[in-house]
Amino acid sequence: MAIAVVYYLRRCFTNVIEMKIVIYFSSAVKKLIYFAVAVIISSLILFINMDYFHENNTIPGNSSVNSVPGDAKPSVAGTTRAKLAIIIDDFGQNRNGVAEMLSIKRNLTMAVMPFLTYTRTDAQTAHKNKHEVIVHLPMESYKGEPAWVGPRPIITTMKDFEIKKLVTDAFNDVPFAAGANIHMGTKAGGDQRVISDVLDVIKGRNLYFVDSRTGNTPVARNIAKKKKIICYENDVFIDGKDQSLDYMKNQLKAACEIAQKTGKAVAIGHVGAEGGKITAQAINEMLSYFDSKNIQLVFVSELGK
Numbered sequence: 060m061a062i063a064v065v066y067y068l069r070r071c072f073t074n075v076i077e078m079k080i081v082i083y084f085s086s087a088v089k090k091l092i093y094f095a096v097a098v099i100i101s102s103l104i105l106f107i108n109m110d111y112f113h114e115n116n117t118i119p120g121n122s123s124v125n126s127v128p129g130d131a132k133p134s135v136a137g138t139t140r141a142k143l144a145i146i147i148d149d150f151g152q153n154r155n156g157v158a159e160m161l162s163i164k165r166n167l168t169m170a171v172m173p174f175l176t177y178t179r180t181d182a183q184t185a186h187k188n189k190h191e192v193i194v195h196l197p198m199e200s201y202k203g204e205p206a207w208v209g210p211r212p213i214i215t216t217m218k219d220f221e222i223k224k225l226v227t228d229a230f231n232d233v234p235f236a237a238g239a240n241i242h243m244g245t246k247a248g249g250d251q252r253v254i255s256d257v258l259d260v261i262k263g264r265n266l267y268f269v270d271s272r273t274g275n276t277p278v279a280r281n282i283a284k285k286k287k288i289i290c291y292e293n294d295v296f297i298d299g300k301d302q303s304l305d306y307m308k309n310q311l312k313a314a315c316e317i318a319q320k321t322g323k324a325v326a327i328g329h330v331g332a333e334g335g336k337i338t339a340q341a342i343n344e345m346l347s348y349f350d351s352k353n354i355q356l357v358f359v360s361e362l363g364k
Contacts, residue, residue, distance in 0.1 A: 140355040141318035144168060144362055145342065146240060146269065148195055149331045150185070151175035156335030161188050163342060165356045170195035170240050173229040174210045186235040191358035193269070194233045196226065196257065198244030208243050213257070215250050222256040230264065237360050238267035249276035262288050269293065269359060271327060291362060295326040297341065298334035307334070307341035315354050323362045
């Protein structure tokens with residue numbers, strides 16, 4: 060009898076041990092399966108994220124991959140507003156449209172000619188009204204009356220040190236200047252030596268340059284690239300050729316189309332004889348159009364931001 064009881068108890072103990080082993084291994088297998096599933100899911104998430112970053116040329120924590128200062132990427136609908144910088148030339152002399160232009164409550168860049176009666180006054184007022192100021196550099200042209208160029212223009216026969224001295228004097232005469240563009244200049248604006256001298260002064264002041272593209276052979280952008288200077292080119296003249304309101308508004312629409320396609324655009328208008336009050340009126344009447352097209356009016360210095 061004792062032997063039978065011992066045998067029975069031994070059998071029960073053995074069964075219990077076997078059940079625990081089965082339960083233990085079953086639990087271990089489950090944990091192993093859960094771990095494997097977690098690894099697979101994590102790998103899929105990492106793969107998807109890396110593929111997204113590759114497709115969008117971005118790296119987490121670095122939003123400027125493949126970007127160059129001054130070169131804004133095209134806008135994407137619903138994410139980034141296209142940028143339009145409007146430059147208004149010829150401040151400092153003729154008063155036609157000056158007050159109207161300075162009173163526009165949007166970001167405009169005012170190009171002020173140096174060495175004139177109203178040079179400093181116009182620059183100071185533009186700055187006070189929260190507009191950006193640049194120097195409107197007078198440069199030699201193939202055509203036009205010499206008086207149109209203004210006092211102390213840059214001439215292609217000047218020596219290098221004379222050009223640099225003249226550009227330096229011009230910046231000293233126009234307060235708050237953030238950069239420069241070309242006044243007339245169909246000849247000097249296409250001369251590589253002249254433009255190189257101009258850009259040397261601008262680089263020394265850590266400013267930007269806008270090639271107004273008044274001539275057929277613009278050279279500033281290529282030279283500026285080599286010198287690592289921020290340089291933009293004019294895309295559209297708002298006025299000058301035709302001074303009717305409808306023409307100017309159509310030109311502004313053309314500038315908007317360029318901005319929508321490329322992410323940014325530059326348009327140039329004038330105070331004085333080439334535009335004045337009509338140009339100011341055209342800009343004012345187009346403000347709601349800019350908003351409807353998701354176009355942001357910016358200073359030239361903001362184009363690359």
